Amino acid sequence: MLAKARQSLRAACDQLNIHPDVYEELKWPRETLAATLLIRMDDGSRRAFKAWRCRYNDRRGPTKGGIRFHPNVSLDEIETLAFWMTFKCAVANLPFGGGKGGVCVNTKELSQTELERLSRAYIEAFAPFVGPDRDILAPDMYTNGIVIAWMADEYSSITGQASPSALTGKPLAFGGTVGRVDATARGGYHALRHLEKSLEIDPDNSKVAIQGFGNVGYHCAKLLHADGYTIVGISDSSGGIYDEKGFDPLAVMQHKHETGSVQGAKGHGKTRNITNAELLELDCDVLVPAALERQITLENCDRIKARVILELANGPVAPTADRKLTEEGHIIIPDILANSGGVTVSHLEWVQNRSGYYWDASEVADHLKKTMERETQAIWALHNEMSLSMREAAYIHGLRRIAESVEARGTQAYFDGA
Numbered sequence: 001m002l003a004k005a006r007q008s009l010r011a012a013c014d015q016l017n018i019h020p021d022v023y024e025e026l027k028w029p030r031e032t033l034a035a036t037l038l039i040r041m042d043d044g045s046r047r048a049f050k051a052w053r054c055r056y057n058d059r060r061g062p063t064k065g066g067i068r069f070h071p072n073v074s075l076d077e078i079e080t081l082a083f084w085m086t087f088k089c090a091v092a093n094l095p096f097g098g099g100k101g102g103v104c105v106n107t108k109e110l111s112q113t114e115l116e117r118l119s120r121a122y123i124e125a126f127a128p129f130v131g132p133d134r135d136i137l138a139p140d141m142y143t144n145g146i147v148i149a150w151m152a153d154e155y156s157s158i159t160g161q162a163s164p165s166a167l168t169g170k171p172l173a174f175g176g177t178v179g180r181v182d183a184t185a186r187g188g189y190h191a192l193r194h195l196e197k198s199l200e201i202d203p204d205n206s207k208v209a210i211q212g213f214g215n216v217g218y219h220c221a222k223l224l225h226a227d228g229y230t231i232v233g234i235s236d237s238s239g240g241i242y243d244e245k246g247f248d249p250l251a252v253m254q255h256k257h258e259t260g261s262v263q264g265a266k267g268h269g270k271t272r273n274i275t276n277a278e279l280l281e282l283d284c285d286v287l288v289p290a291a292l293e294r295q296i297t298l299e300n301c302d303r304i305k306a307r308v309i310l311e312l313a314n315g316p317v318a319p320t321a322d323r324k325l326t327e328e329g330h331i332i333i334p335d336i337l338a339n340s341g342g343v344t345v346s347h348l349e350w351v352q353n354r355s356g357y358y359w360d361a362s363e364v365a366d367h368l369k370k371t372m373e374r375e376t377q378a379i380w381a382l383h384n385e386m387s388l389s390m391r392e393a394a395y396i397h398g399l400r401r402i403a404e405s406v407e408a409r410g411t412q413a414y415f416d417g418a
């Protein structure tokens with residue numbers, strides 16, 4: 001996956017005529033640590049889990065990125081996600097490089113106490129890699145504020161001091177910030193809203209399908225529903241639901257809490273169950289992939305009907321499908337812009353932890369809105385001026401900032417302890 005993701009880097013370097021040293025550096029992760037986490041299970045047995053943490057590039061600041069718990073997590077996936085984080089942080093103009101971590105585990109098979117032991121073991125294994133000025137962790141798929149709190153607590157025990165700014169996405173009572181829980185979805189919402197006029201989207205007459213109904217998908221559904229969009233399709237790992245007349249996201253979440261699945265939830269009309277593949281192909285105006293990578297590929301891209309794709313997941317559209325969809329006139333608001341709201345508010349959490357002064361909800365919300373509008377506008381302008389796809393424009397926008405930092409420090413600095 002990293003080899004494919006690099007194609008965006010190559011294209012951006014060519015467009016900007018970037019020094020070959022910069023390309024050579026950004027092609028590779030700076031460092032990746034692998035560990036085997038050994039956990040005592042509740043039945044007394046021991047189990048091993050593969051885990052990784054990658055610091056992809058730290059030229060713009062300490063590396064930053066989430067931790068994913070998923071059975072398909074691999075070294076290649078983590079390094080690719082860390083590569084995307086590097087560009088995402090630059091696109092949002094944050095003083096961070098990119099990192100990412102993960103554990104190969106199906107959390108649905110663990111009890112709460114096993115999950116806690118696994119989370120604490122992760123930090124124990126990677127503690128020397130982590131730190132407020134080195135590598136700052138956060139939630140991603142199948143990790144949340146509770147997991148982050150266990151990790152933050154463990155990290156403080158290891159370092160022997162309160163170090164809240166080494167992890168973001170913490171609960172409010174443990175140094176978290178207001179506004180982080182829905183920040184990723186809200187950031188994407190601001191990007192879409194900012195482009196509504198240019199894309200001639202009328203929320204009251206627009207249908208939305210959302211793949212993934214976790215933190216990001218659920219909050220996105222709520223925000224778009226409140227703005228008048230009709231949420232006609234929703235899915236999670238167990239399948240999807242469709243209703244031409246739309247769903248109330250709150251009612252669907254209540255059903256998911258009660259039954260473990262969105263399937264069976266009732267919409268406003270004739271609701272039917274659909275597969276995840278069908279969800280992507282629904283007749284709708286805006287498609288929001290908010291689950292895994294590579295959901296839209298050459299195999300299914302011909303059947304995608306949505307004119308606008310808001311990539312709240314990381315890497316949901318494969319590069320080949322991306323080219324084809326773009327040529328056919330679909331507008332893809334790329335992940336490194338669309339889902340940058342999460343890390344933008346994580347940055348505010350880090351700032352508040354370090355200063356010991358906490359902001360109120362409106363200050364956080366205003367900052368997020370301003371950041372998303374500023375960067376969306378810059379990328380939209382580049383897309384128009386240079387006749388590029390929004391993804392190409394976003395990579396160029398981020399690369400300019402990263403290249404400036406690489407060049408400002410000098411390429412030699414990489415090897416002598418900078």
Ligand SMILES: NC(=O)C1=CN([C@@H]2O[C@H](COP(=O)(O)OP(=O)(O)OC[C@H]3O[C@@H](n4cnc5c(N)ncnc54)[C@H](O)[C@@H]3O)[C@@H](O)[C@H]2O)C=CC1
Nearest residue numbers: 141142184212213214215216236237290291313314339342
């Ligand atoms: N949480 C955050 O702040 C950020 C998350 N993201 C990305 O957003 C995406 C979703 O993350 P979260 O909502 O935080 O995760 P989550 O763990 O809260 O929810 C994941 C959702 O995806 C569903 N899902 C899993 N496999 C699926 C499949 N094959 N088909 C359809 N649905 C499936 C799950 O059932 C669940 O509803 C990921 O790609 C993540 O990397 C990006 C930026 C920040």
Ligand SMILES: O=C(O)CCC(=O)C(=O)O
Nearest residue numbers: 065066138140342343346
């Ligand atoms: O909040 C963060 O630091 C990172 C979130 C993340 O992992 C992502 O944007 O993919």
